[in-house]
Amino acid sequence: MIATELAGVVAEHIAAVNAGDTDAVVATFAEDAYVNDARREFAGLGAIRRWVAREMIGDKVCIEVREVLGHYGDTIVRGAYDGDFDRAGLPDEIILSNYFSVRDGKI
Numbered sequence: 001m002i003a004t005e006l007a008g009v010v011a012e013h014i015a016a017v018n019a020g021d022t023d024a025v026v027a028t029f030a031e032d033a034y035v036n037d038a039r040r041e042f043a044g045l046g047a048i049r050r051w052v053a054r055e056m057i058g059d060k061v062c063i064e065v066r067e068v069l070g071h072y073g074d075t076i077v078r079g080a081y082d083g084d085f086d087r088a089g090l091p092d093e094i095i096l097s098n099y100f101s102v103r104d105g106k107i
Contacts, residue, residue, distance in 0.1 A: 002070045005068060022053050033107055062081070063080070066080060078098075080094065
């Protein structure tokens with residue numbers, strides 16, 4: 001894995017999440033994109049939009065990027081997560097890794 005800079009559509013995605021902009025977040029995804037979140041999968045823009053609106057924007061999630069790595073063409077973003085989500089059983093600081101595959105400028 002190689003340390004890299006946050007750029008392109010992944011940077012746009014993180015900025016849109018932090019801005020609380022559902023339309024801008026969804027615009028970073030390809031028509032046939034899928035998201036795996038907490039062992040659940042959301043396939044296609046309709047399902048992704050509902051997930052974003054409810055669990056990202058609805059919970060006021062913000063991501064403070066801590067590390068960006070490149071690995072075989074994918075981008076791994078490790079960030080500290082904050083927001084209004086249920087923190088039961090979670091550590092005080094929540095660090096998650098996100099794995100982004102980008103093709104033709106879309107996630």
